[in-house]
Amino acid sequence: MNDRARRVAARFWPGPLTMILPRVRDCAISYLCSAGLPTLALRVPAHPVAQDLLKKAGIPLAAPSANKSGSISPTTPMHVLEGLGDAVDMILAAGPCDVGLESTVLDLSGDAPLVLRPGAVTAEEIAAVLDCDVAYDLGDRSHDVKSPGQLLKHYAPTIPVRLNAVDVAAGEALLAFGSLKFMGLRGGGFARDLPDHALRNLSADGDLYEAAANLFRMLRDLDRPENKGIAVMNIPDQGVGIAINDRLRRAAAGSAG
Numbered sequence: 300m301n302d303r304a305r306r307v308a309a310r311f312w313p314g315p316l317t318m319i320l321p322r323v324r325d326c327a328i329s330y331l332c333s334a335g336l337p338t339l340a341l342r343v344p345a346h347p348v349a350q351d352l353l354k355k356a357g358i359p360l361a362a363p364s365a366n367k368s369g370s371i372s373p374t375t376p377m378h379v380l381e382g383l384g385d386a387v388d389m390i391l392a393a394g395p396c397d398v399g400l401e402s403t404v405l406d407l408s409g410d411a412p413l414v415l416r417p418g419a420v421t422a423e424e425i426a427a428v429l430d431c432d433v434a435y436d437l438g439d440r441s442h443d444v445k446s447p448g449q450l451l452k453h454y455a456p457t458i459p460v461r462l463n464a465v466d467v468a469a470g471e472a473l474l475a476f477g478s479l480k481f482m483g484l485r486g487g488g489f490a491r492d493l494p495d496h497a498l499r500n501l502s503a504d505g506d507l508y509e510a511a512a513n514l515f516r517m518l519r520d521l522d523r524p525e526n527k528g529i530a531v532m533n534i535p536d537q538g539v540g541i542a543i544n545d546r547l548r549r550a551a552a553g554s555a556g
Contacts, residue, residue, distance in 0.1 A: 303429055304407050310428045313345035315402040316420045332361045338408045348393040364401070365390075369553060371454055371522070374399050374515045399512035400542050406436070417542035419511060437545055454515070454546050455553025456522035460529045462551050466490075470527035472497035474517060476534050477505040496525050507539045514543055518550065 300308075304318055319340050322333060333339055344350065353360060365379045365387075366372055373379045376392035403418030405425060412429060413436045414422045426433040467473045467484050473493055475482065479500070482490035490498070499517035501510035521529050531551075534543050 301407070303412065306428055307405065307407070307425060308343070311420055311425075312343040313350065314343070314420065315345070315398050315400070315418055316425075317342040317402045317404045317416075319404065319406040319408050319415070321408050328359060329361070338406075340404065342402055346393065346397075348391065352391065369455055371456055371518050371550070372401060372515045374512075378516075378519065395516070397512065399514055399516070400539075400546065403542070405433075417539075417545050419508070419539055419542065421538055421541070423538075435541070454518075454550045456518055456529065456550060458522055458526060458528050458554060460531060460547065460551040460554045462531050462547055463533045464530035467493070467530050468528070471530045472521040472526040472528070473499070474521060474529055474531045475500040476502060476510055476532045478503070482532065496523060497521070501534075501543075507535065507537075507543065510534065511539050511543055514546060 300320065304320055307316070307318060317340050319338050322328075322337055322339055326339070328339060344353075364372065366382045370382060371378075373382055374396040375394075376390050379387075379390050398419045400418050401416065403414060403420040403425075404416035405420075406413045406415050412425065412431070412433045414425070414433060415436050417435060417437070422433040422435055461468075461471070464471075464473070466482070467490050469485060473482070473490050475490070475498065477500075479489070479491045484490060484493075499513075499520055501513045501517060518529070531547055534540050534547070536544050
C-alpha cells in the first residue's frame, strides 16, 4: 500500500473497486493468488454478509468469480446455482447485487494509475481523489491479462448480440435503453409490442446506474431458445455507461463465434 492506494481506499472502500498493487518481498499470501504476476488484486466488499464472512474468517479470502469463465456474470444466487450447480457445495445467498457490474479494477502497480476494467466507480471519480489523470486501458487481450474481464470474448450469451441497433430484425429480442417511441421492427410494427420473452428495458428513464444494475440479469432473461439474437439499443458512452458498453462489446464478440 502506498499513498495513492490509501487515498483511494479511504474514498471507495468498502465498495466496488479493486486495486492492483505490487507484492512486497515477504508477502505471506500464496503466489496462486497472483496468477504468475508480481502483483495482487485487493478489494473490500461493502455487502454486510460479505463483511460478516470476512470478520468471522479473520484472514484474507481469495476467490474467483461465481461463474464459468467467459459466461454472463451472475447477479443473483439463482444465477450462481444455474451456472455452477453441483460444482460448489454451498451458496451463501443474500439477495441480488446492488450494482450489477463487477468491480472497477484500478492498476496502481505502475507509474500512472490505469483502469483495467471499468465499473460503477469511474476513472473521473478516481482522478478527482488522486488529483491526476486516470486513463482506461481496455485493450482486447488473449494473453498477458492483468485483470479479469480483459479478454475480448467475455460475458457472452449463447445467441448473437448486435450493438447500436436502430431496429429489431425478425426473431431478435431487444435490450432497450430509454424510450421505445422510435424503435421499430423490420418489416413493420413497433418494438414495444414485442412479446415478453423478447423485450427488456435496462432503464426506461435512461438512468445509467439502473441500466448497470439490470444489465446481466436482462441479458440472461433474453438468452433463450425462442430468440435468435439480441439487438441492443445505443448506450451513452459516458460515466458508468463506459462500463456497460465494455461488457456489451465483449458479449457481442464472445457470442459472434
